[in-house]
Amino acid sequence: MNIFDDFQRRLAAIIARLGSEGALPADLDAAKVVVEPPRDPQHGDLATNAAMVLAKEAKSNPRAVAALIQAELAKEPGVTDVEIAGPGFINIRLDIALYQEVVRAIVNTGRDFGRVVQATPEKVNVEYVSANPTGPMHVGHGRGAVFGDALANLLAFAGANVTREYYINDAGAQVDVLARSAFIRYRETLGERVGEIPEGLYPGDYLVPVGQKLAADHGRALLDKPEAEWLPTVRHVAIDMMMDMIRSDLAAIDIHHDVFFSERSLSVAPDQIKATIDDLRSRDLVYEGRLPPPKGAAMEDWEDREQTLFRATAFGDDVDRPLLKSDGSYTYFASDIAYHASKFVRGFTTMIDVWGADHGGYVKRMAAAVKAVTGGKGELDVKLCQLVRLLRNGEPVKMSKRSGEFVTLRDVIDEVGRDPVRFMMLFRKNDATLDFDLAKVIEQSKENPVFYVQYAHARCRSVFRQAETAFPDAAFDRNALRDADLSILTDAAELDVIRRLSQFPRIVEASALAHEPHRVAFYLYDLASDFHGLWNRGKEAPHLRFVIETDRNSSYARLALVDAVTSVLAAGLGILGVTAPDEMR
Template sequence: MDIFALFAVRVADALKSLHPDIPEELLGRIVVEPPRDAGHGDLSTNAAMVVAKPLGKNPREVATAIAARFEGDEDVISVEVAGPGFLNFRLALPVWHRVLRTIAAEGDDYGRSNIGKGEAVNVEYVSANPTGPMHVGHTRGAVFGDAVASLMAYSGYVVTREYYINDAGGQVTTLARSTLLRYREALGETIEIPPGLYPGDYLIPVGKALADEFGASLLAKPEEEVLALVRDRVLGAMMDLVRADLAKLGIRHQVFFSERTLHGQGGDIDLTLEWLREQGMVYQGRLEPPKGQPVHEEWEDREQTLFRATDYGDDVDRALVKSDGSYTYFAADIAYHRNKYLRGFKHMINVLGADHSGYVKRLQAAVKAVSHGEADVDVKICQLVRLMKNGAPFKMSKRSGDLVTVADVVDEVGSDATRFMLLFRRNDAVMDFDFDLVKEQTRDNPVFYVQYAHARACSVFRTAERDMPGTDLSKTALAAAEIERIATADELELVRLLAAWPRIVAGAAAAHEPHRIAFYLYDLAGAFHGFWAKGRENIGLRFVNADDPMMTMARLALVDATRQVLVNGLRILGVSAPEELS
């Protein structure tokens, strides 16, 4: 039950009864939301201002006519016309009681929707170079992408979680050379790792495995043959490390797509370039040097093969082939996204790091071109994370060369704290991750504050079992409670927040912004903690009062509804809902 969506339909129906020929497109722009000032009512809508001009009428005149349609409505106490034509609704108590009954009936599905209508969406995230364990810079994108995927699945999309393995570039050859040094070390040689190679200890086991399998025989083989063999072995080992790191955060991808599969004669890049030529999307020409910016690696002062990116919203056309005949990174990007489209994905979400902000328009142009405008891509940039302790930058002990790994962070504070804190800020804002803060048991620590609300809700039921032995506290008994007793301002403040949950989920899914879920849960936890604190001072507001079992059952139904919504939200974020906190 989304009361905001329901009243949007009822307001639209009122308008259609007043103006039968009003376009549906116009009605689709109507917004029903909480008023900015809670004192103005429960719901507010811009409906009159949306339709007034097309109808050639004054907004307040339209608003007054809409308000009249709700006279005598048993769900509405009053409708006020405010300002230039806003409509503010005050709702009757039975509406809020229906919200509680809906939560009890729908349980885990409260807030779940079919916005996605079963459409396929590809969420690509992490996609780090497979040159070692995941470092802290990858963690934010990993957590964000996983939460977006869960949010989309909760909203009716069929989600594929995908990891793009960047295993075709020069960094993979560098990784193989670094591994060969560790192989020689395992054979007993004293090695020195030169600048430009990977120094991390995580390659030592790979070198030892090669020595155990091949002995010294690789030393006599041609370098290219050895590099090819070592490349495959070390890539497999590194991806095992990546999967293990992701598992520490509860993240599992369904698809691991190898960039190497795009390359080679007759590969996806060849086929895509041929298709682009057939479509007239490629031409031979020269690019102007970047104005006011450093010259990037894909710019060359020569005639070259260019993609007509500007025809699809990009700032400049893009090079596809380098002077040595190899393909640019962007050529691989176009081929990869065409591959996604041909696999049936018309909705794509790419989660990239802070150094990829310049990729947004070119990827959007690529998807628009290869799908003839049928598909869309939302490129989400995750900004940097600064590790802090005691308010100052924090350097953790490093186990992997010069990297702070995902494992380092999770081992320090746990998966729940890592995930929630990384989601408790917009993805496009730089954030500080304070190791001291996430260990505090105060409201300044959001993950503790929200989890404690769930644990406190569970403790209320333990109190009821203690104070009212033998009382049936089952879901069935709570569903039969006299919810109509819920009527005080403090109780209704909590119910209003619970009623907002479906709207919060829908908005977060539409914008691909899981931080909205984290913010909402913090607010809900605050309201719950606040109500609980008032009960310590006023026995009439306590959740459990053995002298008034009927009121207690009604309040327990409210507590259980709060607990349920906390669980639903934490589940989307991939965070646990403990029943007790130590």
């Protein structure tokens, strides 16, 4: 039961009816009409911009259009009052019986309340993490990982067929640097004194096991070979072990991908990068030409030469982009074009990439590339995740000894737990810098959002344990609560909770459409706040307690409400990938 969708449909029917009767022009475009909660709850239960967006096309004053709609809305079942505000906004008040039925709908559907089932689900590819396989994941990677995973959960809940993908950057200079770094640990394992790790190589202790495996598998055989011979072997072992480490780090935060796609696979036979460039060239989207020097760049850093260029400007980019380096090898951009072309070939027209904020300058060119390789049929949405500032009681946390360069994600998970990491990574919009305080996220207070929300769920579960003691002859499953007399739920605090519950399907829909899972986290905090307020209301007014041993009828109605809160909290936490505990320890 989605009150907002219900009234959206009612409004569309009213507009069509007014059009057929000649009160409004026929076939008005109602696509921009929205129904939402008013900014000020004092103004009513629902608000719509219908008159405002239709007035121009109707060639009428917004308040005049609003008056026509107002008269029709007032006749609708469940509507108690309709008011016109300001220049033509329409505020609607509902009969509380309509809200009471929301509780019944949630009791009937449980954790599937708000879930969308599509007859033909849209195929969506969400690519996230995609950290270079050169070491353990750091906290910044963790934010993108959690964001991408929660977004995939959200889209699946909203009815999409989601594939979770990790792009392994196993080609290029960085993996050769990894191999050379691992080779030093191999020599060290064999007893050589290697001293300081040379600048430009990876110094972390995490490469020691790679050196040990190389020594166990090859003995001293690699020492006598030139780099050109040992590099591929060491690189392969190092990448495999780094990916095992990354998978383990991700599993610790309950993230699992459906597809791990190798960048290197694009350039082996058949060469998909060449095929993609050839296809673009056949459509006159690749040419040989020269680029002007980039603005602000020193002339000595710029090479004026003829290059193989993609016509990115034809698709909204600022400049055409090189596909080949001066040595004839492919640019990273060429590989990325071929990779996204492969997504389209695999049936994805909706592609979502989760990147670090430092890749912001790369967005336009990739959006242009996706338009080109898909013939305009594909759409790329890049979500940038800003930095995470890791603190302890407000002070910056020092780097990890294990990584040699940064604080690892695993260090943070081991210290504070999976749930605080996941929830707090989502309790701020992805494009805003996040302060993550290791001390604050384990506090048991309202100031700690993950505790506050989980505590609300645990409190709900404790109510049912109390009910089982008060009414030992009853089994408090949904079957026992479906026929509860919900007309009892009339207190202002109860109605506040129910109104919040009614918004969940709309939150899911809007969050999925905007690709913003943080909205779910914010909503859960607000729902928890409403529920904790209702809990405290029962202390002040004993007749509002959830369980009253002498009044089974009232108890069942309020237990139905608690059950509804439990289901929505659990569903929302599930979207975020956070557990819904029965008890807090």
